[in-house]
Amino acid sequence: MPSSTRILALAALLVSVTASTGGITPPGHQGLPNQIPEDVTPPTPDNDLIAQTAGQVDQKSGPSIDAQPNAPVTPTTVTALDGTVTNATIADVAAANSTRRRDINVGRFGKRQSKYEQVFAGLPAGQHDASLQSSAYLTYTVVNNATYNVDACTAWCDTVKGCVFVNLYYEFNNELLDFVFSEKSNLKCAAYGDIHSAAEKLNFGGQASYPQVGNETVPLTYITQSSGWALKDLEDPDTPDGYELVFGPTGGANNAPGYMGFAFLDKYDVDACALLCNGRGVDPNGGGCAYFNIWRAVVSGIPTTYTCSMYYLVADVSTAVNFGQGDLVVTLSRGYARKDALVDGGFEGYNACGDFCFTTSYGNWTGTSPSGGDDDATFFFFPTYAHTGHGSALLGAAFGDDSDAGKITPAQPVKTDKGAAYVVQCFMYSGFAGAQLEAPAKVDILWNGARVGGVSGANSQYTFVEAAVTGTGSDVLSFVGGAAPAWTFIDDCHIYKA
Ligand SMILES: *[C@@H]1O[C@H](CO)[C@@H](O)[C@H](O)[C@H]1NC(C)=O
Ligand SMILES: *[C@@H]1O[C@H](CO)[C@@H](O)[C@H](O)[C@H]1NC(C)=O
Ligand SMILES: *[C@@H]1O[C@H](CO)[C@@H](O)[C@H](O)[C@H]1NC(C)=O
Ligand SMILES: *[C@@H]1O[C@H](CO)[C@@H](O)[C@H](O)[C@H]1NC(C)=O
Ligand SMILES: *[C@@H]1O[C@H](CO)[C@@H](O)[C@H](O)[C@H]1NC(C)=O
Secondary structure, three states, X not given: OOOHHHHHHHHHHHHHOOOOEOOEOOHHHOOOOOOOOOOOOOOOOOHHHHHHHHOOOOOOEOOOOOOOOOOOOOOOEEEEEOOEEEEEEHHHHHHOOOOOOOXXXXXXXXXXXXXXEEEEOOOOOOOOEOEEOEOOEEEEEEOOOOOOOHHHHHHHHHOOOOOOEEEEEEEEOOHHHXXXXXXOOOEEEEEEOOOOOHHHEEEOOOOEOOOOOOOOOXXXXXXXXXXXXXXXXXXXXXXXXXXXXXXXXXXXXXXXXOEEEEEEEOOOOHHHHHHHHHOOOOXXXXXXXXXXXXXXXXXXOEEEEEEEEEEOOOOOHHHOOEOEEOOEEEEEEEEEEEOOOOOOOOOOOOOOOOOOEEEOEEOOEEEEOOOOOOOOEEEEEOHHHOOOOOEEEEEOOOOOOOXXXXXXXXXXXXXXXXXXXXXXXXXXXXXXXXXXXXXXXEEEEEEOOEEEEEEEOOOOOOEEEEEEEEOOOEEOEEEEEOEOOEOEEEEEEEEEEO
């Protein structure tokens, strides 16, 4: 929407134009909207809040003395949401704003190459050592303890989704390992979804596991020969369905406009971050989540948490300039954009002038009027009418000389994945002629001819509208409505996988 100097220029112009619709200068004559919505500056991340929250979460763990070996890896959890420490599943957080649920799997930090190298060695056999207390702990097993069985441990890691690192150590005086569990081995192999260092050896044992017998002293657990082994090469994680990789990995997080908030994850899980973005809900000014930035926070040299920042505007590497602050260093930062199945949903492809012009069709979109109708569906180049940029579409006679409903449709059918769920998202504004004249305003969203959603009534600014649809492979989207002077402007439409 316009700057104030622009409004003044337009106001002057208004006086010179003959009113043709109930005293209102119609859009076709470059009339001014009854009420011009305020510009909203898209927000950028609150990096202080992110760093402060990173100091509050505790994601360090490892196998507890009483854990069963070979437990399934627990699904990725959200440990903080928008600055509040929590403990919630991805499904719960994403479903808070989403009607659709999906099977949630643990994502992976990188694809495995099955070649491991030692990151740190254990202390000599006789000495007490410590196992890791670290982020992205997945599960553990015990391996045959006839020898210090590194190969069995790394081979097992290959079978655990998301495992990129193992911590191998003996644990003594654990009654469950010694007598209860069927494996009869005290050589623990703990799987992690991130790579850790000897500085994180923080579990020295010292717990009572054996039962108290009479007045004898219970022997406490202790750990020996704790070594760490990591995959040599990590490839990019698989790109989540409905997204494309924009950049990364780099050492910079985005500091970009259109920020919607952040979640901390207990693992570097791009699929989980994509699900949070899909389920994020909408920003009233910016719409749905269109982009996410996932990165690892290393605090004082220790991998601490995995940040998932969400945006309604697509960012790129040029704004990935937050390298950290204080003790926090940004690592493994990647940006992913949500794929938009709609071409030119912002009508920015219409560029026939540099100031004000409109048309009934251009390369990307077609507008049609019913027979006898005139300019009932048009496309404008005029920043004043646009939600963002300079392009928008108008339903209702541009010159106000009939009250027929027009129809706009993309020039080419929308390419979709057959059977996949999508959302059509748009901003619509039915306020040009003021609340009273716009009261009958109405737009239907059609998908292959069937009504899937729409709006009715006046509003004083661009308002978010969405409709759920299912792809058939090649789909016809259209918007039908407008009855001048109950005009409706449409802008910033997207079709995202749900
Ligand atoms: C989070 O909640 C789950 C399920 O309620 C629980 O098993 C787990 O221990 C909790 N984790 C933390 C860190 O509180
Ligand atoms: C292997 O583990 C079992 C069960 O903890 C223990 O009884 C045994 O002494 C261990 N053997 C070796 C060689 O450490
Ligand atoms: C432990 O109990 C035994 C008999 O049950 C007793 O002879 C011994 O003095 C006790 N030792 C201690 C340190 O209390
Ligand atoms: C859900 O949507 C509302 C409104 O759009 C937003 O305030 C809230 O933060 C969203 N919640 C989550 C978990 O994304
Ligand atoms: C269609 O839209 C795209 C994206 O805005 C634009 O680059 C292109 O020039 C448009 N094509 C036509 C023919 O208008």
